[in-house]
Amino acid sequence: xxxxxxxxxxxxxxxxxxxxxxxxxxxxxxxxxxxxxxxxxxxxxxxxxxxxxxxxxxxxxxxxxxxxxxxxxxxxxxxxxxxxxxxxxxxxxxxxxxxxxxxxxxxxxxxxxxxxxxxxxxxxxxxxxxxxxxxxxxxxxxxxxxxxxxxxxxxxxxxx
Amino acid sequence: xxxxxxxxxxxxxxxxxxxxxxxxxxxxxxxxxxxxxxxxxxxxxxxxxxxxxxxxxxxxxxxxxxxxxxxxxxxxxxxxxxxxxxxxxxxxxxxxxxxxxxxxxxxxxxxxxxxxxxxxxxxxxxxxxxxxxxxxxxxxxxxxxxxxxxxxxxxxxxxx
Amino acid sequence: xxxxxxxxxxxxxxxxxxxxxxxxxxxxxxxxxxxxxxxxxxxxxxxxxxxxxxxxxxxxxxxxxxxxxxxxxxxxxxxxxxxxxxxxxxxxxxxxxxxxxxxxxxxxxxxxxxxxxxxxxxxxxxxxxxxxxxxxxxxxxxxxxxxxxxxxxxxxxxxx
Amino acid sequence: xxxxxxxxxxxxxxxxxxxxxxxxxxxxxxxxxxxxxxxxxxxxxxxxxxxxxxxxxxxxxxxxxxxxxxxxxxxxxxxxxxxxxxxxxxxxxxxxxxxxxxxxxxxxxxxxxxxxxxxxxxxxxxxxxxxxxxxxxxxxxxxxxxxxxxxxxxxxxxxx
Numbered sequence: 118x119x120x121x122x123x124x125x126x127x128x129x130x131x132x133x134x135x136x137x138x139x140x141x142x143x144x145x146x147x148x149x150x151x152x153x154x155x156x157x158x159x160x161x162x163x164x165x166x167x168x169x170x171x172x173x174x175x176x177x178x179x180x181x182x183x184x185x186x187x188x189x190x191x192x193x194x195x196x197x198x199x200x201x202x203x204x205x206x207x208x209x210x211x212x213x214x215x216x217x218x219x220x221x222x223x224x225x226x227x228x229x230x231x232x233x234x235x236x237x238x239x240x241x242x243x244x245x246x247x248x249x250x251x252x253x254x255x256x257x258x259x260x261x262x263x264x265x266x267x268x269x270x271x272x273x274x275x276x277x
Numbered sequence: 278x279x280x281x282x283x284x285x286x287x288x289x290x291x292x293x294x295x296x297x298x299x300x301x302x303x304x305x306x307x308x309x310x311x312x313x314x315x316x317x318x319x320x321x322x323x324x325x326x327x328x329x330x331x332x333x334x335x336x337x338x339x340x341x342x343x344x345x346x347x348x349x350x351x352x353x354x355x356x357x358x359x360x361x362x363x364x365x366x367x368x369x370x371x372x373x374x375x376x377x378x379x380x381x382x383x384x385x386x387x388x389x390x391x392x393x394x395x396x397x398x399x400x401x402x403x404x405x406x407x408x409x410x411x412x413x414x415x416x417x418x419x420x421x422x423x424x425x426x427x428x429x430x431x432x433x434x435x436x437x
Numbered sequence: 438x439x440x441x442x443x444x445x446x447x448x449x450x451x452x453x454x455x456x457x458x459x460x461x462x463x464x465x466x467x468x469x470x471x472x473x474x475x476x477x478x479x480x481x482x483x484x485x486x487x488x489x490x491x492x493x494x495x496x497x498x499x500x501x502x503x504x505x506x507x508x509x510x511x512x513x514x515x516x517x518x519x520x521x522x523x524x525x526x527x528x529x530x531x532x533x534x535x536x537x538x539x540x541x542x543x544x545x546x547x548x549x550x551x552x553x554x555x556x557x558x559x560x561x562x563x564x565x566x567x568x569x570x571x572x573x574x575x576x577x578x579x580x581x582x583x584x585x586x587x588x589x590x591x592x593x594x595x596x597x
Numbered sequence: 598x599x600x601x602x603x604x605x606x607x608x609x610x611x612x613x614x615x616x617x618x619x620x621x622x623x624x625x626x627x628x629x630x631x632x633x634x635x636x637x638x639x640x641x642x643x644x645x646x647x648x649x650x651x652x653x654x655x656x657x658x659x660x661x662x663x664x665x666x667x668x669x670x671x672x673x674x675x676x677x678x679x680x681x682x683x684x685x686x687x688x689x690x691x692x693x694x695x696x697x698x699x700x701x702x703x704x705x706x707x708x709x710x711x712x713x714x715x716x717x718x719x720x721x722x723x724x725x726x727x728x729x730x731x732x733x734x735x736x737x738x739x740x741x742x743x744x745x746x747x748x749x750x751x752x753x754x755x756x757x
Contacts, residue, residue, distance in 0.1 A: 118665070119673045152674055175655075177674060183521070183690065185598070193599045194632055194657060194674070196691040201503070201519045202394050203370070206363035210663065211676040225409075226389035233382035234362050248408035249385075278505070279513045312514055335495075337514060343530065343681070345438070353439045354472055354497060354514070356531040359681045361663070370503065371516040522714050523686035530683070545729075546709035553702035554682050568728035569705075 119175055121268035123261070124154040124212035126227045127161025127220045127243075135219040138241055139164035140171075141257035142216055147174020149265055154179070154212050156204070157188040157195055161218050166191035179204050179211070202226075209236050213268035216260050217243040217251070225249070237267030279335055281428035283421070284314040284372035286387045287321025287380045287403075295379040298401055299324035300331075301417035302376055307334020309425055314339070314372050316364070317348040317355055321378050326351035339364050339371075362386070369396050373428035376420050377403040377411070385409070397427030439495055441588035443581070444474040444532035446547045447481025447540045447563075455539040458561055459484035460491075461577035462536055467494020469585055474499070474532050476524070477508040477515055481538050486511035499524050499531075522546075529556050533588035536580050537563040537571070545569070557587030599655055601748035603741070604634040604692035606707045607641025607700045607723075615699040618721055619644035620651075621737035622696055627654020629745055634659070634692050636684070637668040637675055641698050646671035659684050659691075682706075689716050693748035696740050697723040697731070705729070717747030 123146050143165035146153050153169040155162040157178020166176040170191040178192035181204050188195035198204040209230045215238040231238040240253040241260040254260040283306050303325035306313050313329040315322040317338020326336040330351040338352035341364050348355035358364040369390045375398040391398040400413040401420040414420040443466050463485035466473050473489040475482040477498020486496040490511040498512035501524050508515035518524040529550045535558040551558040560573040561580040574580040603626045623645035633649040635642040637658020646656040650671040658672035661684050668675035678684040689710045695718040711718040720733040721740040734740040
């Protein structure tokens with residue numbers, strides 16, 4: 118295996134600041150030998166994939182539609198699932214750990230499902246407040262460090 | 278068709294008060310000619326299904342596992358999906374409207390996905406605060422009335 | 438539970454003879470207290486559902502698309518899965534037994550998956566020859582009898 | 598993108614001859630710049646992945662279960678789908694072309710679904726006779742050449 122799968126989730130559109138965080142996260146994931154998993158589209162997903170590619174990493178996109186050509190330009194392996202938003206659950210299940218940046222309803226569905234199924238998830242300036250109780254970090258390097266620590270735990274139990 | 282599909286979502290364990298609300302909701306769904314859709318297990322799901330059956334309604338359970346025998350005793354049609362928690366996305370997609378009562382991470386994943394995919398969803402004393410912006414009602418009859426109004430709209434656009 | 442789920446699978450277009458067989462199978466499933474499960478569309482699916490409704494039965498359709506309105510007119514509960522042809526696997530998994538009539542590639546995928554996952558399947562003049570080794574019957578009543586016998590077995594082991 | 602996704606499907610146990618064919622196919626897929634997609638387990642899947650790795654290629658496994666550790670030793674990216682045999686449909690959908698070697702019921706389900714959904718599929722000494730009408734080749738190099746030609750076609754229309 119090429120290293121743990123770390124998913125980066127967030128909106129398909131995002132702010133410049135969110136893109137910067139996502140890019141840094143993608144780069145760090147690649148530098149530390151992990152594989153970037155994401156939904157394969159724009160916004161946070163594209164920024165994270167771009168960061169990972171710039172650092173020579175491997176990027177996997179699980180697309181909602183039937184056409185691999187929908188993937189952003191930094192996706193190495195675009196898997197067209199044809200499952201629509203149900204593919205969110207596939208990302209959560211396949212990931213060894215997950216980092217959420219910004220985000221809307223789709224991202225919230227992924228965070229909640231991750232908590233439900235014990236996929237470790239950390240919020241890096243995610244859009245959700247104290248009502249959504251997840252582990253949080255302020256800096257990309259801390260989010261990636263935490264994610265990789267969690268990914269390497271047997272059973273993947275997290276402490277939020 | 279036997280009428281719109283109204284999903285009731287909530288925890289597989291719940292308080293006595295939540296069970297009472299769920300039971301009333303199930304009964305009202307049946308009385309008004311709709312079909313109850315749920316995850317087929319215990320807690321809110323079992324209470325809603327029990328209420329629907331008491332009123333002569335039809336109850337459908339989409340189970341996470343491979344064995345239809347896992348369904349609660351009030352489920353008429355138990356569909357074993359074998360998809361684990363990914364079946365939450367199937368409930369959200371198949372429902373014409375959704376009512377959330379109490380709930381934990383699984384329920385939150387369903388609410389968020391419903392908002393993401395435009396399945397109308399109403400919270401009836403759901404466990405989530407103002408951070409989760411959904412339409413809310415205080416009484417079972419109001420929640421069911423709202424759900425049925427939304428279910429009958431072309432395109433299912435909701436006003437939260 | 439309203440009785441075992443018996444799936445009827447076959448082409449979305451079919452011959453008049455196939456429709457007659459499917460109609461008889463649907464009627465018999467209903468008469469014997471089982472629930473008809475199918476893909477919800479035309480051809481064999483519509484004929485089977487029509488037969489089941491004529492006998493007062495209950496019919497469930499698992500649709501490939503996102504719109505319940507795509508279901509044929511005899512479907513009581515139309516579940517829009519949005520999973521495309523992946524919904525074939527859902528039919529196979531949820532069914533307690535399966536009857537194949539005529540059919541093309543989609544039907545063959547369901548038969549093969551049923552054999553792979555131990556869902557009992559009987560061919561009633563299915564389109565596949567000796568290369569596809571399944572239990573076969575010549576008459577609708579025999580196919581339904583066999584399917585119901587298999588559906589009631591613990592573990593669902595079949596003898597092909 | 599790292600090149601087209603070519604799926605290799607076949608039994609999780611296989612003959613020595615089938616393993617040899619699968620190994621050669623995996624090697625050729627890698628040599629020609631494509632990515633190997635498979636079910637991630639043993640038999641034909643393991644032999645194809647081993648061949649691809651020996652040639653420096655990239656290997657993706659879509660596992661039926663929830664644990665990435667179930668993947669064979671030559672899988673670079675193990676995606677645990679938790680969907681059971683339903684993951685066969687995911688392989689078929691994500692692949693740009695598919696090569697079937699030997700095989701049993703699971704493989705037949707994949708071939709049939711590929712034909713149903715227009716994923717180009719070639720049989721390389723597959724276990725199915727003339728009743729299963731797919732394009733066939735005798736040699737690994739011809740099967741891979743055909744698969745890559747099909748994968749590069751717009752729309753992916755095949756001539757069987």
